[in-house]
Amino acid sequence: MFTTFSFKPSKVRRNAAVIFLILCSAGPILRAQTPAPAGGKSSYSARLMNIEAASNEIFRFNTTLHNAETKSKVMELKATLPIGWMISYKVEGNQVTSLAMDPGKTQDISIEINASANASPGKYKIPVKAISGTDTLSLNLEAVVKGSYGITLSSPSGRLSAELNSGSHEEIQLALKNSGTLPLKDIDLTxxxxxxxxxxxxxxxxxxxxxxxxxxxxLSLKVPDKTIAGDYAATFTASNPNGNAPAVFRIIVKTSLLSGWIGILVILLSIGLVYYLIRKYGRR
Known part of the structure; x- marks a missing residue:
C-alpha cells in the first residue's frame, strides 16, 4: 500500500517568507563589527595622585596618556617643581621628554620624582602637563615628604685607624647615629x-x-698569626632597608715584640755559628 503526499504551494510560500523574515532580522547581529574611529576627549590620568615617602626616596607615579583625536600628535611632557627637585619620565623603561601618539593610542608613562635633600616635611603639589600643538592635558600630583632617613657610622673621636700586632685582637669602639628625622629599624652591622x-x-x-x-x-677585631706587617683596610657597615653607612678603617699591623727578639736572636746565633766555623776551619 502506498501513501500519497500532497504539497500545497501556498503553504510552502508562506513558510519561505517566514524564514526570510527571520534571516533579515538576524542580519545585523551576524555582520562583523568594525572598530569605532578615534574621537572624544583625550585624557591624562594617574592610578595614585598622592604618594608619601622620605625626602631621600623616589616618588614613583604610574600615569596613562590617551589620544582620543583622529590624528597623530607629539606630546611634550613638562612639570613645575619646587627648587632643587628633579623629575624623569619613562616609557617601557626608556627615559623620554616627549612621545608620538597615534590616533586612539593609550600609553603608560612612569614618573619618578626626587625631592631636594633639604626638603621640609609637608605636602608638595606637582603639576604635570602633556602639551601638543593643539591641546594641553594637565595632571596634578602630590608628593608628601614625611621626613628623611640618615645613618652614620664612625668612632667616638672620629678617628678611623687602629694599630694591632700580628696574632692579636683589639677592641674598637664605634658610634652608630641616626642623622635623619625618621626612626631607623633593624640595623645590621657587617x-x-x-x-x-x-x-x-x-x-x-x-x-x-x-x-x-x-x-x-x-667591635672585636682579630688578626691572624703570621700576618705580614703593613697597612690594611677594613670596612664596617651599618645598613637597613632605608640606607647604609660604611666606615673604612686603616689597620696598621706590627710584628709583636717577642717575634722581634726571636728574629734578633736567630741573627746573632747565625753570626756566632759563622764565626765559630771560620775559627775552626779557616786555617786549614
Missing amino acids: SQLPTNWEATFEPAKVSNLEPGKSQDIK
Whole structure:
C-alpha cells in the first residue's frame, strides 16, 4: 500500500517568507563589527595622585596618556617643581621628554620624582602637563615628604685607624647615629676584612634607633698569626632597608715584640755559628 503526499504551494510560500523574515532580522547581529574611529576627549590620568615617602626616596607615579583625536600628535611632557627637585619620565623603561601618539593610542608613562635633600616635611603639589600643538592635558600630583632617613657610622673621636700586632685582637669602639628625622629599624652591622681576619659586633643588630640618637657598638677585631706587617683596610657597615653607612678603617699591623727578639736572636746565633766555623776551619 502506498501513501500519497500532497504539497500545497501556498503553504510552502508562506513558510519561505517566514524564514526570510527571520534571516533579515538576524542580519545585523551576524555582520562583523568594525572598530569605532578615534574621537572624544583625550585624557591624562594617574592610578595614585598622592604618594608619601622620605625626602631621600623616589616618588614613583604610574600615569596613562590617551589620544582620543583622529590624528597623530607629539606630546611634550613638562612639570613645575619646587627648587632643587628633579623629575624623569619613562616609557617601557626608556627615559623620554616627549612621545608620538597615534590616533586612539593609550600609553603608560612612569614618573619618578626626587625631592631636594633639604626638603621640609609637608605636602608638595606637582603639576604635570602633556602639551601638543593643539591641546594641553594637565595632571596634578602630590608628593608628601614625611621626613628623611640618615645613618652614620664612625668612632667616638672620629678617628678611623687602629694599630694591632700580628696574632692579636683589639677592641674598637664605634658610634652608630641616626642623622635623619625618621626612626631607623633593624640595623645590621657587617664587616669586609682581609682574608682570615675576624670581626664581631656587640650588639650585632640594633632593632630601633630614634632620630638624633646614638648607639655605642663594641667591635672585636682579630688578626691572624703570621700576618705580614703593613697597612690594611677594613670596612664596617651599618645598613637597613632605608640606607647604609660604611666606615673604612686603616689597620696598621706590627710584628709583636717577642717575634722581634726571636728574629734578633736567630741573627746573632747565625753570626756566632759563622764565626765559630771560620775559627775552626779557616786555617786549614
